[in-house]
Amino acid sequence: MLEIQGLTKRYGETVAVDGLTCTFEPGRVTGFLGPNGAGKTTTMLVALGLQRATAGGVRANGLDFAGCRSPMREIGALLDAQAVHPNRSARAHLSALAASNRLPRRRVAEVLDRVGLTEVAGRRAGTFSLGMKQRLGIAAALLGDPGILLLDEPINGLDPTGIAWARGLMRELAGEGRTVILSSHLMSEMELTADHLVVIGRGRLITDTSLAAFLDGAAPAELLVRADAPGLAAALRAAGATVRDRADGALLVSGVEAVTVGRIALAERAVISELSPRRGSLEDVFMSATASAVEFGGAR
Amino acid sequence: MIRSEWIKLRSLRSPAWCLIALLAVNVLFGWMIATAQARQWDGVAAWDPVRASLSGVIVTQIAAAVFGVLAFTTETIRSSLAAMPRRSRLLAAKTLVVAVAVLLAGLVAALLAFLAGQAAIAARGVPHAGLTDPGAARAIAGAGLYLTAVALIGMAAGVLTRSTAAAVTGVIAGGLLVPVFASAMPEALARFVVGWWPTAAGLRILATTPDRDMLDPWPGFAVLAGTTVVLMVAAFVTFRRRDT
Incomplete structure (x- = not known):
């Protein structure tokens, strides 16, 4: 469970997140949605201790993530699939991460197998396609067998088989009782994968509801x-x-x-x-729900 | 944590090449400088064969600095910190791995440069030094320590600037160019730079003959070490606090 309580983050004059309170529950895939500039990434960065909250805070399973002894066992995160040193092999990348959290070495082989990268584990990550890098990023998130998964755009660049695989994996992880948080702009995919939605705009909560209720309510x-x-x-x-x-x-x-x-x-x-x-599609409903919160609207 | 940093360093080829280049260039320049100075020696002026053979570090400190800069700036810092949010531990582990790697490479490089340089000096029939001569072992160890300090200054610059280009430029300008252009400065400033500028003072650790105008070896090195500590502390404080 990931609890966000009264979270505010300001960058100088700009308010990126404005008193956001919401809870991501275990056992389901929660879609974390919002237009560009809504504050999704900032919220995730604060949850991971990468940025400091101006006010309020985030608790992961009741703990402060930044103080955890073995943080990868609490939250597994995929923020940017490209953030891998291009000259380092997939296996070395995962081994270094595992060592930093004192995770057993066998976890590296296990997650490589789970994301289907075992055969290319010795190759330099720079030679990977975006889809393969996404799989590597997902493998890194799974390394600590965490209760919470925070995945930012995990299906960008995956081929249709990969997307179906990722969807199945996320459903499976939620089925194991984990908190799965999925941020994406691909509404059609979100409609197929998420059970629950947290929608934010301009740093504030717009709605926190089940997918079905969101689709019914607004359309x-x-x-x-x-x-x-x-x-x-x-x-x-x-x-x-x-x-x-x-x-x-x-x-x-x-x-x-x-x-x-x-x-x-x-x-x-x-x-x-x-x-x-x-029924209106999630895309239709999302657009009408966030219409007033769009930061960079083009001329219509 | 230390093992994690060691895996990161070991799994790339460029750091290893950086240290091999450091070693090769140090021996080559040690030999060249020793040969040139032995040829020019008039038999009267103060003659420091140890220092002559170890002066390659003036050039190889660039490799050490770049090694230190890249150790931090090639890090995908968000991914690393998302896995290990305790930042001081991450930076401390990195500092230790960088320091040990450069110290070992630097000691080997200094020892080989010493042997090659002394052989070149002896071949010219000029007085040369042996490993057991007073100050020789200290100067060799000092060359390794000097390179380690410069590598850590490079890493601190990488942390503070978060930019490879800015950090490398800053370290080379500050470490190498400022002392080189001392002769073009007003006299009072030049005297300060030659005697007290951290890299100039730090090089005194290579000297085995006294020089009344300069600091003694260990006090000289202490100036460099102190500068390194100050920059590393600044790096830790900044790294702990800032948003990434």
């Missing part, structure tokens, strides 16, 4: 209706529904229940070939 329910009757749209509008025509002839209906659409269609003697609820 207007819409029905996709496909029918052969040209009069149906007018009849629906007459019943108080909002109807939009789609280019392929289908109708997007909101403001009425599905059963009402069915009744009106029956009255109009229209044959319905499709009637399905449409």
Whole structure:
């Protein structure tokens, strides 16, 4: 469990994080989202003791991370997959990290195996593709068998097989009772991987809720209706529904229940070939939830 | 922690090459300077064959400084600190590994330079020194200590500037160029630089003949060692406090 309590971080005049309080619970994958400049990275840097909080703080399983004797056993972090010396082999990189925390040497072989890098472990990290570096970064995060995993954009550069693997791994780690914190801008991937979301904007908490509730709560329910009757749209509008025509002839209906659409269609003697609820995608919901917190919005 | 730093150093080729270059250049310059000075000696002026053969460190201190700078600036500091947030321990382990590596390489380099230089001097029929002569062993050990101090100053500069280019430029300008250009300075300043500038004073550890205008060997080296300590303390304090 990672608890953030009243965290504030200022850089001179700029407020990067502004009184943020939230808790990342174990046993689930929590998506940590926010537009650029929202304060996600700063929050993670403070959690890892890389930067000092101006006020408030972060506790990892009740402990202050910076004072831990064997910190990699508490939090495993992937901040930047490129942060590996290009001339050092993957195995040497992991061995040095393991030695700094007095972790047993066998952990190096175990994590290399878990991320599928065993065969290239002796190669210089500079020869790795971004996807391989991500795997190496994930291996480093797993070294201490930590209760908390803090992963910043871990799937950038992974190929489709790699993305599916990473998704499975994160679900598995959460299933083992760990706190998995996943920061990413890839909304479609987040929708498939996360159970819970913490969304921040301009350094403040926007929402802390389950993925399902976030998708339901913010999106207007819409029905996709496909029918052969040209009069149906007018009849629906007459019943108080909002109807939009789609280019392929289908109708997007909101403001009425599905059963009402069915009744009106029956009255109009229209044959319905499709009637399905449409949920907004995480991307849509995220954009509307954070619209006021976007720092670098382009002209629309 | 120390083992971690040792793995980091050992797993790269450049630090090893840096130390091999230090060794080779030190022997080569020791031999060259000893040969040149033996040829020029008029048989009357004060003659210090030990110092002549060890003067290669004036050149090889660049390799030692670069070694120290790179030990810190090539570190992916966020990853390392995310794994080990106790910063003083990390820097202390690095300091120890750098110091031991440079000291060992420096001692070997000094011993070989001494032997090569004395052989060159003897070949010219000029008085030369043996390992057991007074001050010779101290001067050889001193050359190793001198290179170690310069490496640590390099590392402190790396910590303070967080930039390879700035740290290397700073250390070379401060350590090498300031004493070289002393003769172009106003007299009072030149006298201070020649006698008391840390790298100039530190080189007195190589001398085996007294010089009334200069500090004695150990007091001279103490000036360099003191400067090293001050810079390292500044590095530790800065490193502990700053955001990375």
